[in-house]
Amino acid sequence: MSKKDKPIGVAVLGLGNVGTEVVRIINESAPDLAARIGAPLELRGVGVRTVSADRGVPIELLTDDIDALVSRDDVDIVIELMGPVEPARKAILKALETGKSVVTANKALMAQSTGELAQAAEKARVDLYFEAAVAGAIPVIRPLTQSLAGDTVLRVAGIVNGTTNYILSAMNDTGADYASALADASALGYAEADPTADVEGYDAAAKAAILASIAFHTRVTADDVYREGITKVSAADFESARALGCNIKLLAICERLTNDEGQQRVSARVYPALVPLEHPLATVGGAFNAVVVEAEAAGRLMFYGQGAGGAPTASAVMGDVVMAARNRVQGGRGPRESKYAELPIAPIGFIPTRYYVSMNVADKPGVLSSVAAEFGKREVSIAEVRQEGTVDEDGQRHGARIVVVTHKATDAALSETVAALADHDAVECINSVLRLEGTAE
């Protein structure tokens, strides 16, 4: 029996910005979607925490019994847009176990339980798609898993969190300090009441884990990702960055490292970094997202667009829904990776990066040389030093600020150097330590 034209039943879990847009597209684009799929999509129900008449969806479609909704025989695809790890995980597992294909935008969940969920999908022989979990509307999951499946990805670097990019862009454009830029972002709705997940880099770390997993065919969880947030980035850092021809961006970086013996490891990390203005990520402003992929044969690719918001995220969700529905109509599910490479994760200490260190020092002869010596002792080569006088509130010149930019060295050698500098007699304080990314050496 051909399944052609037999409707594909859909359940939506969650009716926030994204869920509302998804329901709108399913209704308003019904004829187009049916033509592309080969069968009409039919919305069987929408799971919400509280059923009420003012949700913009016919009340008879609403239910707070998620378990019953995802188990219905006439549901083929479950679209999970509820948010946190639980109860989303439980609902998705239930859906997979009862043979539904699942589409989710849940990055925290996918960064934590990807192995468990992938196994459940494998066992049930159904699709589990999550394009919307990283970079909203920008296609990155599918290009990495499919278009680049025959290439060797060397590095993925992205601006994948709109809130922090909005804050950092404002600091760069207006000279504001972190606290006031955050306050503005909150007032405009770009930052949540509790901004921790964004500003401390947890959201970006979840996305880095997902990107590293698919780019390197290795299971990487959020816990494997080294993470620093943007809360310590100062207006003075932006001044120094400008003087160095750089902007400061919160980057999610996934890298394939090969040692001298040819052994490969994977690094996934999130931190604010100086990025030279000529690098394509340096000028990605406001709430936009961008991901740069470097692969052996393809060279450098960039993907750019809106990384969040109801409609852009719904676009990515609906792409997954159409693909899962096409698979149902034409015979089962999409093909998947056969075997994971399961490369080991490299600890941050092993990662070669460049450092930017800003410190206040005593204003006397020989300081610069003794500071430089601390770098030299640990074989960290200095690329650039800037020294400028600092002025206190009374207009009195006292001490000097030294900014050092290093060449690449292991993170271990660099943090050892910084620790030694903090104890150094001539160093009054370390103002900040950031990395420099996007340059050749």
Add this chain to the structure above:
Amino acid sequence: MSKKDKPIGVAVLGLGNVGTEVVRIINESAPDLAARIGAPLELRGVGVRTVSADRGVPIELLTDDIDALVSRDDVDIVIELMGPVEPARKAILKALETGKSVVTANKALMAQSTGELAQAAEKARVDLYFEAAVAGAIPVIRPLTQSLAGDTVLRVAGIVNGTTNYILSAMNDTGADYASALADASALGYAEADPTADVEGYDAAAKAAILASIAFHTRVTADDVYREGITKVSAADFESARALGCNIKLLAICERLTNDEGQQRVSARVYPALVPLEHPLATVGGAFNAVVVEAEAAGRLMFYGQGAGGAPTASAVMGDVVMAARNRVQGGRGPRESKYAELPIAPIGFIPTRYYVSMNVADKPGVLSSVAAEFGKREVSIAEVRQEGTVDEDGQRHGARIVVVTHKATDAALSETVAALADHDAVECINSVLRLEGTAE
């Protein structure tokens, strides 16, 4: 019987830059590819025009009998990289008829025979993939057909020809005229001995046809694409463009047009156009490609990377090969679009665009007003006029140059206006007519 681990046999047709890279990747990445596919890829043979020992491939793998190679029982996937429409079309049809999946980078063929080839693939229930036919390594086909399958694409605008972008970038950067920029491009290997396909826009038109077909679910062939090349773009045009805050780029534009009655039509066109410097396509330099997609829910997305060259194109080819091979291992073929929308093609006369017209006029009072009147008569609204004196070789001032930039009007009204200006008493000559793209109105 599980097909797992049974090798997937591959035949490569053509051993130029791309074919050589494809063979290299198949050999050097064999273990990785096998892990991702679930079975090893095995190269059964390489079709070439002349078998000889110096091709870098074991001579026993080479054959000039393409027909026999694509029909072999132990070949599952045929990779067509031979080039022109024939004999590629014949070889691909033969491969599809004998049940092979086909991966091709042949844009001219895909822009001409896509219907015929898609039907043959459909009949044989095999895959026909062509990611490498547009924009080299940059994933655009898969994002458009899959990631955006649930969205409504409104517009695709791209720089999809590296040769012309190299020439135009050089003209912009150095002030060179077209002939000398072309000569430089040829000397450096960026332009072919006969550059017609590139500089006259045929190559870009083929890619526009493919992009329009997949973006709008409608069969568009290269003959449906309105086309102008870059041979008439002058150094003076770049000067004027700069004064207007623009660069000049050869654009491939695919647009969904909706009239007042809600009827939809598709426009596909290729021409050099002024692009405001703040538009993301304005700064895509050298031989790079970029494609901007605007969709209803996703908003504006941009894809950027290397659009040509052996390795980048091979990356796209190998992505398709891995997907086709995974499909073979896991059961048949990938899902495809069920039904085409088959929107009608709008002729260029109906397309609303903005014009840039440069003309030499007699230097006497009233000329500007009578020139402007020609636009007004045809309801073409003028956005900006620049008038400057022209100076002949003897340093004598004679006449003036007027540059007019219009608001949007139909191409028909605009070309009628230009025709009238050409006959106008006060107009000595029309220097150039270009369109202006990438602005709101």
